[in-house]
Amino acid sequence: MNRSIRRLYLTIAGGFVALAVLLGYWQVVAASGLEDRSGNLQTAQRDRLIDRGRILTADGTVLAASRARRVDGQRIFERVYPQGSLAAHAVGYASEQQGKTGLEATWNRFLAGSFGTEPLLQRLNLSEKKGADLHTYLRSDVQRVATQALGAQRGAVVALDPRTGGVLAMASSPTFDPSAINTDFASINTQPGAPLLNRATGGTYPPGSTFKVVTATAALESDLFRATSRFDDTGSFSTPGGPIRNFGGRRFGEHTLRAALTNSINTTFARIGTTLGAAQLGATMSAYGFGERPPIDLPENEVVISGRRRDGQLLPNDENGADVARIAIGQERLDVTPLQMAMVVQAIANDGTLLAPRLMQRITDDGGSVVRQHVPEDLGQVADPQTAAELAGMMQNVVDEGTGTAAALSGLSVAGKTGTAETADSGRNQAWFIGFAPVEDPQVAVAVVIEDTPSTGGEVAAPVAAQVMRAALEG
Amino acid sequence: MTGRRTLELGVLAPAAVLGLLGLASVASARADAFETGPLPGAIAVLFVFLAMHIALRLRAPLADPYLLPIVGLLTAIGLVELHRIDPALAEDQAIWVAVGGAVFVGVLALLPDHHLLERYRYMIGLGGVLLLVATMIFGTRINGSKLWIEIGGGQTVQLGEVAKVMIVIFLAGYLREKRELLAIPTRRRMGIPVPPMSALGPVLAFLAAALLLVVVLNDFGSGLLFFGVFLAMVYIATGRAWYVGIGAALFAVGALAIYLAVPRIEARVDGWLTPFDDPQGQGFQLVQSLYALAEGGILGPGLGRGFLVTEQGTTVIPALETDFIFSAVATELGLVGGVAILLGYLLLVQRGFAIAMDANDGFSKLLAGGLTAVVGIQAFLIIGGVIRLIPLTGVTLPFMSYGGSSVVTNFGLVAILLVVSHRAQAERSREPAPPPAEVEPARE
Numbered sequence: 001m002n003r004s005i006r007r008l009y010l011t012i013a014g015g016f017v018a019l020a021v022l023l024g025y026w027q028v029v030a031a032s033g034l035e036d037r038s039g040n041l042q043t044a045q046r047d048r049l050i051d052r053g054r055i056l057t058a059d060g061t062v063l064a065a066s067r068a069r070r071v072d073g074q075r076i077f078e079r080v081y082p083q084g085s086l087a088a089h090a091v092g093y094a095s096e097q098q099g100k101t102g103l104e105a106t107w108n109r110f111l112a113g114s115f116g117t118e119p120l121l122q123r124l125n126l127s128e129k130k131g132a133d134l135h136t137y138l139r140s141d142v143q144r145v146a147t148q149a150l151g152a153q154r155g156a157v158v159a160l161d162p163r164t165g166g167v168l169a170m171a172s173s174p175t176f177d178p179s180a181i182n183t184d185f186a187s188i189n190t191q192p193g194a195p196l197l198n199r200a201t202g203g204t205y206p207p208g209s210t211f212k213v214v215t216a217t218a219a220l221e222s223d224l225f226r227a228t229s230r231f232d233d234t235g236s237f238s239t240p241g242g243p244i245r246n247f248g249g250r251r252f253g254e255h256t257l258r259a260a261l262t263n264s265i266n267t268t269f270a271r272i273g274t275t276l277g278a279a280q281l282g283a284t285m286s287a288y289g290f291g292e293r294p295p296i297d298l299p300e301n302e303v304v305i306s307g308r309r310r311d312g313q314l315l316p317n318d319e320n321g322a323d324v325a326r327i328a329i330g331q332e333r334l335d336v337t338p339l340q341m342a343m344v345v346q347a348i349a350n351d352g353t354l355l356a357p358r359l360m361q362r363i364t365d366d367g368g369s370v371v372r373q374h375v376p377e378d379l380g381q382v383a384d385p386q387t388a389a390e391l392a393g394m395m396q397n398v399v400d401e402g403t404g405t406a407a408a409l410s411g412l413s414v415a416g417k418t419g420t421a422e423t424a425d426s427g428r429n430q431a432w433f434i435g436f437a438p439v440e441d442p443q444v445a446v447a448v449v450i451e452d453t454p455s456t457g458g459e460v461a462a463p464v465a466a467q468v469m470r471a472a473l474e475g
Numbered sequence: 476m477t478g479r480r481t482l483e484l485g486v487l488a489p490a491a492v493l494g495l496l497g498l499a500s501v502a503s504a505r506a507d508a509f510e511t512g513p514l515p516g517a518i519a520v521l522f523v524f525l526a527m528h529i530a531l532r533l534r535a536p537l538a539d540p541y542l543l544p545i546v547g548l549l550t551a552i553g554l555v556e557l558h559r560i561d562p563a564l565a566e567d568q569a570i571w572v573a574v575g576g577a578v579f580v581g582v583l584a585l586l587p588d589h590h591l592l593e594r595y596r597y598m599i600g601l602g603g604v605l606l607l608v609a610t611m612i613f614g615t616r617i618n619g620s621k622l623w624i625e626i627g628g629g630q631t632v633q634l635g636e637v638a639k640v641m642i643v644i645f646l647a648g649y650l651r652e653k654r655e656l657l658a659i660p661t662r663r664r665m666g667i668p669v670p671p672m673s674a675l676g677p678v679l680a681f682l683a684a685a686l687l688l689v690v691v692l693n694d695f696g697s698g699l700l701f702f703g704v705f706l707a708m709v710y711i712a713t714g715r716a717w718y719v720g721i722g723a724a725l726f727a728v729g730a731l732a733i734y735l736a737v738p739r740i741e742a743r744v745d746g747w748l749t750p751f752d753d754p755q756g757q758g759f760q761l762v763q764s765l766y767a768l769a770e771g772g773i774l775g776p777g778l779g780r781g782f783l784v785t786e787q788g789t790t791v792i793p794a795l796e797t798d799f800i801f802s803a804v805a806t807e808l809g810l811v812g813g814v815a816i817l818l819g820y821l822l823l824v825q826r827g828f829a830i831a832m833d834a835n836d837g838f839s840k841l842l843a844g845g846l847t848a849v850v851g852i853q854a855f856l857i858i859g860g861v862i863r864l865i866p867l868t869g870v871t872l873p874f875m876s877y878g879g880s881s882v883v884t885n886f887g888l889v890a891i892l893l894v895v896s897h898r899a900q901a902e903r904s905r906e907p908a909p910p911p912a913e914v915e916p917a918r919e
Contacts, residue, residue, distance in 0.1 A: 001840050002832045004714045008707055008844065009828040012851045016821045019855065020814050022864050023768070027810040031769035039754050041763055041791050042770035045782035071786050 044096045048076045053111040053131030055091050055103055058166075058361060061140040063091045064104065064178070066131070079104075081178040087143050089198035090136070090170040090298070090359055093178040098185050102198070103359055105299045107134050110363050115371065130366045137166030137361045137374075142444075145471035146171040149464040154451040155431075156199035158342040158357075159468050162436060162445045164376045165346065165355030167296070168472055172199040201296065201303045204335035205430040205449055208419030208457070209247075209264045209403075211330030213344055213434065216261055216394065218284035219272045220387045227258045227390050237267035239325040244270045247420070261394045262402035264418065266329045273328025281327060282318025287382040288344050289354060291317045295377070296339065296357040306340035308333040330419060342447035345434045348395070348415075349442035352388035354379040396439050399462075404433065406462035409470055413439040416465065418457035428452050433461035437469045444472035479540040480532045486544035487528060491521055494551025497778045501559045504779030513558050516569045520554065523576035534583040535897035537904070539830055542896075545823045546874055546889055550882075552816070553875030556803050559779050560796050564877050571879035575886030582890035589894050593648045593838045600645025604684075606634040611691050633880035635697055636871075639849055640888050643704060647841035650712040654837065658713040695733075695740055696860075696868025700853055702726050707848040711831075711841055747866040763792045764799055764861050767806040768813075775809030783807070796877040798869055802861045817858070820873075824851040830896040835903070843895045846888050 026034075035043055055064035063086065066077040079094050092102015100108055109115055113131045146157040150173040159169040176188050176195040188195060197203060219225040235251035236243045246252070246266050252259070260268040273281055285291065291307040291314065293300065308315040308322070310333060315322075326332035339357060347354040356377035363372040383391065395415035398404040403418040416435025423430060431453050436445040446468050448461040498517055524547050531538055550572060558565035586592070592599065615623050615631060623631035650657070688698045706719045734740050742757055750758030750765075771781065783791050783803055792799045805813030827847025834840045850873050857876075860867035871881040 001711055001714070001837065004711045005828050005831050005840065005844050008710060008848065009825065012824055012848070012855065013821060015855045015859075016817050016824075018864060019858050019862065020817050022862050023805065023813050023817070024810055026765055026768045026862060027772055027805070027813070030765075031772055034766055034769040037751075037754070037766070039762070040766045041785075042766045042782055046770075076786075 038099060047094070047096070047112065048078075050112050051077055051130050052079065052094065053113070053133045053363075055111070055134045055136065057087075057136055057138045057140040057143070059140055061086075063087055063136075063138075064094075079178075083140075084179065085175045085177045086140070086147065087138055087170065088175050088178050089172045089200065090138065090167070091178060092299075092302075093181045095181045095185075098181055101302065102298060103134060103136070106297045107360060107363070110134065110372065132363045132365045132371055134363055135361050136359045137161065137164070137168060138170070138359065139168050139472070139475055141475045142169040142468060142471045143171065145169075146464075146468045147173070147175070149467045150450075153453065153460070154193055154199075155449045155461075155464075156203055156338045157446065157448050157464060157468055158200045158338045159444055159446045159472055160342050160346045160357055162346045162349035162355075162442045164374075165357050166361060166374070167357055167359045168444060169468060170198075170200045170359070172197070172203070198298070198302050199338065199449070199451075201294070201298055201337055201339045203449070203451075204304055204306065204337055205432070205451070206334055206421035207330040207336045207341060208421030208430065208432055209266075209330055210341055210344075210417050210419035210432045210434045210447075210457070211334060211336075212261060212264065212269050212328070213348070213391065213395065213417050214284060214288060214290075215269050215273055215276075215281065215328040216257070216391060217288075217348075217383050217387065218276050218281050219257065220390055221284060221383055222276055222280055224275060225257055225272065227256065227394055229257045231255055231257070231260060231265075231268045231271065233265055233267050235267070237270045237325065239270065239274070239323065241323045241326060244325060244329065258394045258397060261417070262397045264398075264403050269328045270325035273324040273326075276324070276328075278320060278322050278324050278327075279318045281324055282316070284382070285317040287354070287380060288347060289340060289379065290336070294337075294339050294343060294357055295379070297360050303339070304337050306334075306336035309335055330421065338447045338449050341432070341434045341449075342445055345415075345436050345447065346445040347382045348388050348391050349436035349445045350388075351385040352381055352383035354382050392436075392439050392442075395435065399435065403456075403458040404435065404462050406458055407433060407435055407466045407469075409437060409466055409473075412437055412469075412473065414466070414469065415439050416462065418462060420456040420458075423452060425452075427454055429454070429456065431455055431457040431459070431461045433457050433465040435462075435465055435469070437473060444469050446472075479538070480528070480536055483531070483540035483543055484528060486541060487524060487547055490544045490548040490551060491524070493548060494520075494555060497552060497555035498558065500777050501555060501779030504777070513562060513565065516566060517554075520551070520569055520572055523573050527576050527579050530580040530583045531893060534587070535893050537900035538893040538897040539826055542823065542826050542830075542889060542893060545819055545826065546886075549816070549819050549823075549874040552804060553800060553872075555778060556800060556807070556875070557796055557877055559807075560783060560790060560803065564796050567879070568877055568882065571882040572886075574879065575883040578883055579886045579890040582887055583894065586891070586894055588898060589842060589891060590836075590838065590898075592644045592842070592891075593651070596645050596648025599641045600649070603638040603641030603645060606638040606641070607688065607692075610634050610638075614692070633878070635692070635694075636880040636884040639697075639700070639704075640846070640884055640891070642701065643708070643845035643849060644842060646705060646708050647838055647845055650708055650841055651837045654712040657709070657718075658715065694869060695730075695743065695866070696856060696870035699726075699730075699868060700849070700856060700870055703852045703856075704845060704848045707852070708841055708845045711844045712837075743868075744866045747860075747863060750863065760793050760799070761861070761863060761867060764802040765863065767792060767802055768862065771806040771809045771813075773810045775805070775807050775812055778807050781807040797871060798857060798867070798876070799861050800872050800875045800877070801858050804875075816875075820851065820854040820858075823847075827851070827892055830892055830899070834895055834899045839895050839899065843892055846892055849888065850885070 052066045054062055056062055062082050064081050067080050068075050068077050092104040094100045094104040110132045146169040157171040174193040174195040232254050233252040236245050244266050252265050293303055293305050323332045356379055358374050361374050362370050365371050392415050399407050399414045399416045404416040407414050407416045414437040419432030421430045431450040434447045436442045446465045448465045450460045453460050554565050557568050613624050615625050625631050706722045710719050734744055746757040750761040754762045795803050824847055831840045831843035853870050856868050857870050857872045859865040871878055873885045
């Protein structure tokens with residue numbers, strides 16, 4: 001019997017060894033993988049104990065902060081957004097139930113104080129977690145004007161500093177109050193107009209005539225055309241996909257490339273596109289960043305790639321056999337974000353050099369010392385400086401005497417391009433304006449889109465852009 | 476030989492110190508003020524163990540000296556963790572520990588020789604079955620399982636806990652009587668030796684009863700525990716592994732049928748196989764247990780410093796104080812603490828089987844082995860459940876889970892083990908060279 005008892009003991013001991021091994025698996029091997037799962041109450045509690053860093057505008061306005069409160073002898077923190085919905089889409093939210101979005105997600109490691117040697121010290125209980133402050137390029141005055149100018153209209157505004165790539169304003173309408181995310185998420189999420197969507201980076205629209213700036217860049221860079229190249233418009237340009245006509249059925253007769261942009265002449269740009277071909281136009285698109293996710297410091301799922309899509313699948317910019325004539329005038333499956341179009345004008349305003357758009361200007365730790373500083377990131381030369389200057393001059397004409405006169409600012413030179421893309425509903429448009437100012441020394445580049453409006457880009461988007469540029473230049 | 480008792484006192488002391496240190500850790504985690512509230516309760520529990528120690532000195536001086544300190548340590552950690560979850564739970568539990576202590580002393584006082592139990596084995600076995608039947612008939616359903624009987628004042632008792640011990644006593648007597656019949660098969664069927672029906676009948680009846688328990692009480696854990704202990708005792712009695720194999724296979728087939736037929740069991744198994752498919756519903760409890768274990772890491776934040784109770788006062792893992800008490804400890808003390816608890820139970824099992832091997836007769840061996848198997852298998856089932864080794868079963872973790880019936884029964888169980896231990900030593904010292912009281916069954 002003793003032999004049986006000994007064997008029984010060994011069997012049970014074997015079971016306990018299995019328990020110890022599996023326990024070690026969960027507590028050591030699998031631990032870090034479990035940590036990141038949503039719905040992990042332990043991780044949520046850990047977040048609650050951290051004095052999360054603030055998110056500020058360039059002028060020191062606090063967009064997000066933490067407020068301490070004592071519960072059961074422990075200090076726990078809740079996230080507050082003192083400015084309510086101001087820049088809500090860029091800031092995002094840090095919510096226990098709903099997760100993190102926007103800058104709250106991108107810079108979480110710093111905001112939560114897990115950077116440098118801190119994690120090690122915290123593990124050894126030598127240091128308390130203290131979040132770092134995130135100082136953005138956002139300017140509260142510009143942001144406020146952008147939000148107010150959009151008003152009740154659905155749409156978005158992106159304003160960039162063309163010299164750094166810094167985002168001066170990022171507005172999306174309708175918007176939401178991140179303070180209400182924990183309590184009202186369901187109702188916010190189901191409101192008409194999808195207020196949680198960041199239209200500036202995640203909303204895609206056909207670019208319409210604003211895309212002619214890209215076509216013009218390709219034309220000038222190809223050395224086949226100059227601003228003074230002459231064209232003759234008969235009111236129609238025939239393509240294998242059917243004839244292309246001008247807006248309002250107009251005929252312009254003899255004109256230059258400069259005039260073609262000023263008056264947004266479809267037939268001429270269709271002709272240019274056909275001459276350049278898919279490869280050349282596609283190369284310029286790629287140089288501007290189409291077809292790739294803009295490298296802005298926002299979560300990937302909030303930033304949509306601009307380009308041509310078929311059945312939701314992104315097509316190569318230089319797709320063989322594409323209807324280049326229609327691509328050249330911003331049609332033919334093109335879907336772009338306001339951020340991408342802002343990048344286009346940023347590059348032109350910056351002597352042809354594209355910069356990575358960036359919200360984070362610097363991060364400072366508890367003691368105020370800078371732990372991270374943004375250095376403008378060069379994404380490549382889209383056009384050489386002369387081409388950029390030529391384009392700028394042509395775009396200035398648009399605002400001075402063409403379709404974009406509503407963007408004019410008294411005493412300042414403004415360059416721009418309007419766009420009016422028709423939607424499936426006849427009589428409803430996606431209205432665009434992209435531009436920058438002042439032309440001699442560009443300090444702000446802006447892209448505005450107004451959704452689903454009976455008006456044109458020149459009528460509704462250009463005035464918004466004017467207000468935003470004025471705010472940026474006056475501040 | 477009071478040396479054993481002095482050794483016991485010497486090992487009890489560090490167990491007590493560890494318990495008090497745990498209490499201090501919980502108190503210091505509450506930064507507001509150092510609370511002295513639980514101190515009288517802790518001292519009372521110390522006195523309960525001191526009383527049990529004195530009872531052993533008087534009634535069973537030769538009994539194993541390590542059993543009581545191990546039980547003391549597990550009880551202390553359980554109490555500290557309960558106090559940390561909700562002080563009111565620990566107060567309740569401390570009262571039950573006192574009652575358990577009284578039962579422990581009572582067993583030592585009234586049962587000088589456990590062979591008395593052998594004489595009344597059928598009566599005790601019948602009593603155990605009646606307790607289970609009573610639970611089936613008068614039981615109240617809690618969380619879908621029918622394990623509790625209301626005894627007025629909102630109090631409930633789990634008679635199944637007591638029945639568990641009674642049935643082990645019966646089986647020890649029964650198997651001791653029939654082991655030759657079971658061990659020496661008379662016929663072969665398809666090459667497999669088959670014992671006579673007169674011996675096999677009750678075995679099959681027991682298997683059927685265990686499955687019935689699962690269905691009627693809706694309690695897979697108890698069924699598995701009863702049957703596991705039964706197989707363990709059959710193995711001790713006969714030394715035949717294939718009995719266990721066939722029994723386990725039959726139970727597995729029965730369990731599979733139940734899995735397919737009873738939705739609740741099916742849900743539990745699915746919650747075990749794929750907890751992350753439904754982390755907010757069926758898998759919630761297990762998934763949060765695993766998250767908590769992961770958060771604990773190797774060393775854990777220390778007792779009182781883990782995240783176990785939310786702001787609203789609810790526990791992070793449902794049933795934390797009962798089924799998931801091990802998760803609570805392993806979260807706060809990390810892998811090191813969790814393995815220490817495992818070693819504690821393994822040591823308890825080792826001492827129990829040592830007592831069984833040390834015993835001089837078959838009944839004593841079967842009794843001690845069976846009682847030890849109860850504790851070992853039960854600890855394995857519930858710890859394995861909360862760390863996802865096996866499907867979650869609602870059995871308690873002996874000495875640690877919140878619940879009076881479990882604590883009181885297990886203290887009584889340990890008292891019987893210690894009586895067996897003392898008797899074996901006493902018999903041996905009386906007869907310097909005793910002839911083996913039991914002859915090992917002839918082996919082929």
